[in-house]
Amino acid sequence: MKKRLAPAALAVAAALLAGCGTTALPYAREMGDMALLRTMGVDAGEKEGDLRVTVSTGKRAAGLQGEGQPPLILSAEGGSLSSACLAMQGLSDSYVFYGYVDQLLLGEELALEGVQTVLDYFAQDVELGLGTQLWLIRGDTAQGAVQAGEKTGVDSRLSTLQTDSEMGAAGVTRTVGETSASLLEWGSAYLPALRAVEQEREGETALLEAGYGVLRDGRLVGYLDGEGARGLELLTGRTAADILEIELPSGRTVVRLTGAAVQWSPEFQGNDLKRLHLTCRVTAALAEGRRQLEEQEQEQLRRALEAREEERLRRVLDQLRSWGADCAGVGSQVGRADPARWEKLRDRWTRLFSTVPVEISVEVSLGAR
Amino acid sequence: MGILEPERTDTGPHPRKEPRFDGPLTLESLGRVFEGCVDYMERQVYLHGDRERTVTVCYLLGMTRNERLSDYILRPLAQDPALSRAPEEELFSLLQYGALYNLAANRRTALEDVVNDLILGSCALFFPGRADVLTLPVPTEEKRSVGEPENEPALKGVRESFVESIRTNTAMVRRHLKAPELKIREHIVGRRSRTQVDVLYLEGIADPETVERLRRRLDNIDIDGVEAAGNLEEYLVDHLNTPFPTMPYTQRPDRFCQGLLEGRVGLMADGLPFAWMLPGTIDQFFKTGQDRAFHWMTASVLNLVRWFCALVTVLLPGLYIAVVTFHPEAIPVKLALSIVAAKQEVPFSTVFEVLIMLLAFEVLQEAGLRLPSPIGATVSILGGLVVGNAAVEARIVSPAVLIAVAIAGVAGYTMPSQDFAAALRLWRFLLAILASAAGLFGLAAGCAGLIYHLASLETFGVPYLAPFTAGAGQPQGHPNLLRPPLPRMKWRDGARHTENRRNQR
Numbered sequence: 001m002k003k004r005l006a007p008a009a010l011a012v013a014a015a016l017l018a019g020c021g022t023t024a025l026p027y028a029r030e031m032g033d034m035a036l037l038r039t040m041g042v043d044a045g046e047k048e049g050d051l052r053v054t055v056s057t058g059k060r061a062a063g064l065q066g067e068g069q070p071p072l073i074l075s076a077e078g079g080s081l082s083s084a085c086l087a088m089q090g091l092s093d094s095y096v097f098y099g100y101v102d103q104l105l106l107g108e109e110l111a112l113e114g115v116q117t118v119l120d121y122f123a124q125d126v127e128l129g130l131g132t133q134l135w136l137i138r139g140d141t142a143q144g145a146v147q148a149g150e151k152t153g154v155d156s157r158l159s160t161l162q163t164d165s166e167m168g169a170a171g172v173t174r175t176v177g178e179t180s181a182s183l184l185e186w187g188s189a190y191l192p193a194l195r196a197v198e199q200e201r202e203g204e205t206a207l208l209e210a211g212y213g214v215l216r217d218g219r220l221v222g223y224l225d226g227e228g229a230r231g232l233e234l235l236t237g238r239t240a241a242d243i244l245e246i247e248l249p250s251g252r253t254v255v256r257l258t259g260a261a262v263q264w265s266p267e268f269q270g271n272d273l274k275r276l277h278l279t280c281r282v283t284a285a286l287a288e289g290r291r292q293l294e295e296q297e298q299e300q301l302r303r304a305l306e307a308r309e310e311e312r313l314r315r316v317l318d319q320l321r322s323w324g325a326d327c328a329g330v331g332s333q334v335g336r337a338d339p340a341r342w343e344k345l346r347d348r349w350t351r352l353f354s355t356v357p358v359e360i361s362v363e364v365s366l367g368a369r
Numbered sequence: 370m371g372i373l374e375p376e377r378t379d380t381g382p383h384p385r386k387e388p389r390f391d392g393p394l395t396l397e398s399l400g401r402v403f404e405g406c407v408d409y410m411e412r413q414v415y416l417h418g419d420r421e422r423t424v425t426v427c428y429l430l431g432m433t434r435n436e437r438l439s440d441y442i443l444r445p446l447a448q449d450p451a452l453s454r455a456p457e458e459e460l461f462s463l464l465q466y467g468a469l470y471n472l473a474a475n476r477r478t479a480l481e482d483v484v485n486d487l488i489l490g491s492c493a494l495f496f497p498g499r500a501d502v503l504t505l506p507v508p509t510e511e512k513r514s515v516g517e518p519e520n521e522p523a524l525k526g527v528r529e530s531f532v533e534s535i536r537t538n539t540a541m542v543r544r545h546l547k548a549p550e551l552k553i554r555e556h557i558v559g560r561r562s563r564t565q566v567d568v569l570y571l572e573g574i575a576d577p578e579t580v581e582r583l584r585r586r587l588d589n590i591d592i593d594g595v596e597a598a599g600n601l602e603e604y605l606v607d608h609l610n611t612p613f614p615t616m617p618y619t620q621r622p623d624r625f626c627q628g629l630l631e632g633r634v635g636l637m638a639d640g641l642p643f644a645w646m647l648p649g650t651i652d653q654f655f656k657t658g659q660d661r662a663f664h665w666m667t668a669s670v671l672n673l674v675r676w677f678c679a680l681v682t683v684l685l686p687g688l689y690i691a692v693v694t695f696h697p698e699a700i701p702v703k704l705a706l707s708i709v710a711a712k713q714e715v716p717f718s719t720v721f722e723v724l725i726m727l728l729a730f731e732v733l734q735e736a737g738l739r740l741p742s743p744i745g746a747t748v749s750i751l752g753g754l755v756v757g758n759a760a761v762e763a764r765i766v767s768p769a770v771l772i773a774v775a776i777a778g779v780a781g782y783t784m785p786s787q788d789f790a791a792a793l794r795l796w797r798f799l800l801a802i803l804a805s806a807a808g809l810f811g812l813a814a815g816c817a818g819l820i821y822h823l824a825s826l827e828t829f830g831v832p833y834l835a836p837f838t839a840g841a842g843q844p845q846g847h848p849n850l851l852r853p854p855l856p857r858m859k860w861r862d863g864a865r866h867t868e869n870r871r872n873q874r
Contacts, residue, residue, distance in 0.1 A: 025806070025810060026695040026809075027695070028805075030719060031694075097697065
């Protein structure tokens with residue numbers, strides 16, 4: 001046994017020492033020599049078809065007691081994302097490591113041209129991941145947004161938005177994986193949009209929520225703002241940070257939406273889709289004011305809320321239907337309701353979604369605070 | 370033969386001379402055997418003052434207890450009038466069967482036996498003109514008193530530990546197990562040391578095959594002396610090429626007796642203040658004498674903690690190297706940022722840092738052990754705190770490495786068996802080197818090698834990993850990672866082939 005093992009061990013050692021194992025074994029890198037990138041912004045390049053990539057490390061710490069250094073921001077342009085990322089290696093004195101990129105910003109111009117290349121790159125690259133949060137920069141470039149956090153980096157602001165969203169205090173966030181899956185399955189997707197706003201203090205720029213951008217076939221077709229954005233949240237069953245002020249005869253009442261659920265029921269005539277029924281159940285609670293409302297006041301409040309939510313849903317559906325973008329997955333719900341008929345109308349769905357009549361009914365239940 | 374070794378002729382083992390002393394049994398022969406021994410004493414005694422009747426008392430000074438020799442042997446010889454009146458031919462049997470007050474009296478006819486008796490603390494009575502000799506055991510009982518077990522402290526258990534005297538140790542066991550089924554078989558090991566080595570087992574419970582196997586191996590030992598545990602261990606174990614111990618030992622009589630009750634075979638050697646329990650499966654090295662004293666839930670959790678610590682101590686340095694050097698994406702972001710910040714001004718590579726710190730840890734431990742305890746503590750404080758802190762502040766090593774190595778080191782100290790902990794320390798180095806060559810791939814390969822190695826070990830016919838393996842038709846014991854409530858532990862472990870598996874109603 002030993003006589004057989006010894007030559008084998010020698011052969012393995014010789015192969016490794018001769019460098020034969022470099023392709024089979026993982027490659028060693030020292031973390032101290034790495035620049036850990038946290039945020040990546042991608043824009044359309046100056047030349048047609050080019051891409052400009054801007055990356056930021058976020059706030060760094062130097063040494064044990066060292067003061068925080070400003071973030072390292074690098075920007076490079078190339079014919080492809082790979083070449084731009086490779087060009088980035090030459091701009092830094094450290095090894096640029098993309099394994100920690102968890103925020104991806106897309107410029108508006110790039111979104112109008114198409115984002116599929118970027119999403120595919122994130123799906124295939126060994127360091128980048130589909131769990132990266134995806135944001136659309138409205139009316140600006142991603143480079144500008146990344147550079148907006150010149151002193152502290154934008155990653156902390158984006159992380160805060162993400163955490164707020166999970167707690168229901170900010171709008172819905174989307175990852176690269178979710179967006180890719182949505183585009184693959186439904187042909188359209190929505191993205192949270194941000195706008196870089198100059199602050200009162202000179203030189204400081206903040207990223208603020210600016211509704212949602214809607215993609216169809218990988219291209220930006222428009223934005224949903226205000227009531228439309230709230231309607232999209234309802235449509236996706238997320239009621240993020242929604243406070244409503246309702247005027248009642250007895251005075252103003254402040255209500256917080258605490259939950260929403262939607263159900264699509266198709267109505268067929270033969271094999272043709274005649275109508276879609278959308279039932280939305282919303283739960284709400286009083287946020288301010290008197291603890292108890294009279295029964296009559298509750299009824300008034302409920303009716304007012306139902307009218308408001310129905311209007312929101314109608315507005316977002318009209319907008320999405322006009323774009324032909326089923327980014328809320330209405331088609332998949334119709335398919336689940338009647339799989340056999342869905343198979344026959346799947347190919348015509350985009351046109352059907354825009355034309356089929358929709359009946360909306362909203363039921364609001366008021367709960368305890 | 371190695372290149373640097375001088376040429377030598379292999380003569381093979383020199384034959385063992387049986388009997389060692391083959392002359393006639395006479396006073397002169399005995400004197401020749403002990404020629405040059407300053408402690409060898411001879412004294413001629415007149416029986417009741419009769420100058421015509423004499424005996425010669427021989428003994429080794431220091432091996433006999435003087436008071437017993439004087440009171441039980443010399444006084445009756447000098448003062449008993451019956452000894453001067455009895456016929457010459459009856460004198461020997463009179464002394465053998467009652468005239469002397471000693472507990473035992475043995476008639477010896479061979480010089481070899483007399484020499485052995487003298488060495489063990491007997492005195493010999495030579496009668497003029499007779500070819501046989503009377504030996505009377507009057508051994509000294511000078512020994513260290515029974516104290517607390519220092520290596521296995523007890524919070525809730527007996528506070529006695531084995532001492533260097535084997536007879537005291539067997540007596541302690543006998544006091545714990547007052548059963549005639551407790552058998553104690555003695556072997557003499559060592560050509561020169563003539564060390565008493567006892568095999569203890571409970572007849573009807575212990576596996577007779579294991580007892581026989583142990584006795585066979587003891588008989589086959591042909592060495593000069595037994596002065597250290599290794600003199601027995603390395604001749605009795607099945608595998609020498611493993612750092613893992615296969616013979617668990619204890620200082621505590623209660624734990625030793627528990628082992629006998631579980632069907633193990635005990636082994637003791639004169640001069641060694643501990644006893645072995647065989648066969649030694651891996652779970653034995655994670656158990657303490659306190660496991661049965663504590664509440665079963667506490668004991669179970671503590672046992673799990675010890676297993677977890679074993680994994681930590683053997684894997685953590687390798688895992689740190691693998692993750693930080695090869696797979697940084699596996700580290701949570703905030704931890705990665707801390708590691709990068711701490712690592713920035715350190716001039717050495719992570720692999721070098723970890724290996725140097727592991728080596729420094731071993732050096733400090735060795736230095737602390739070799740020095741007297743007050744100085745040892747100072748060395749530990751100086752090395753661990755002052756040098757460690759200074760190294761971090763001077764950016765020689767990064768704090769994360771220091772923490773990883775320290776956690777691995779401290780986790781190793783939770784092992785009840787320091788032999789097992791030492792084996793884990795060796796494997797820790799090997800796994801760290803493998804991880805530095807091939808990252809998690811190397812670490813996984815090393816772990817597979819470790820499991821393969823452990824699975825290939827056997828101890829007295831029982832697989833080392835027996836608690837976690839189930840052979841065909843082999844009855845299983847109780848779970849070994851947990852300590853179930855004692856009323857539910859009705860079975861002795863099947864892997865030890867105990868004769869009577871049920872241990873309670």
